[in-house]
Amino acid sequence: MRFTDKKVLITGAAGGIGTTLVERFRAEGARVAVADREVAGIIADAHLPGDLLEAEYADGLAEAARDGLGGLDILINNAGVITRGPVTETSDADWSRSLGVNVEAPFRLCRSAIPLMADAGGGTIVNVSSCWGGKAPGPNHALYCMTKAAIASLTQCMGMDHAHQRVRINAVCPNEVNTPMLRSGFAKRGFDPDEAVGKLGETVPLGRIAEPEDIRDVILFLASEESRYMCGALVEVNGGKAVA
Secondary structure: OOOOOOOEEEEOOOOHHHHHHHHHHHOOEEEEEEEEEEEEEEEOOEEEEOOOOOOHHHHHHHHHHHHHHHOOOEEEEOOOOOEEOOOHOOOHHHHHHHHHHHHHHHHHHHHHHHHHHHOOOEEEEEEOOOOOHHHOOOOEHHHHHHHHHHEEEEEEEEEHOOOOOOOEEEEEEEEOOOHHHHHHHHOOOOOOOHHHHHHHHHOOOOOEEHHHHHHHHHHHHHHHHHHOOOOOOEEOOOOOOOOO
């Protein structure tokens, strides 16, 4: 029960990693506010549906979570989108959506959450970056890699800037994860998702790609007192597979 009475806000709460985060935080005693476009079916303590591309919603989310939960101790910036292909195949809409969800929304949430946490004596923020961009660039994902590099750099800067306020900010950097978002990407490109996930797993030294729980548990570690001396860290979770 590492999170007894802790108040947690999770974005992207309806996604593959998000749903496991909500369940585990609540199982370990936390009160959880969930944010996503649709959160009605999620068992949580506060439901804050909305679109992170809307600046007013993103700006007000931390305060809404604090008011709904009676405080805000932990923020998990888990929401994210993937745009595939080189820049020559990237539209203005791709650009706006990717930067809006992957960079601007976490920026707005951190900007509003940090003062709330500092005033309350401290807190923890975990951002979700990626091995792709956050640690190294990968092919045919130019926009995605750029946004994940941006959130990784922002995490490192904020980790230094706000440690003195007892607000610890770190990021997890996953490689491929077996989520609905990954599977839908395979389906859109004409691949059988089960077969594609299996073949992708053969490229990983551990013999499989990550499951959402593999990433969830690292996020929980970074959010807990077990990582109390970590600030501005980028934690790579890749099964031994480097970005090539």
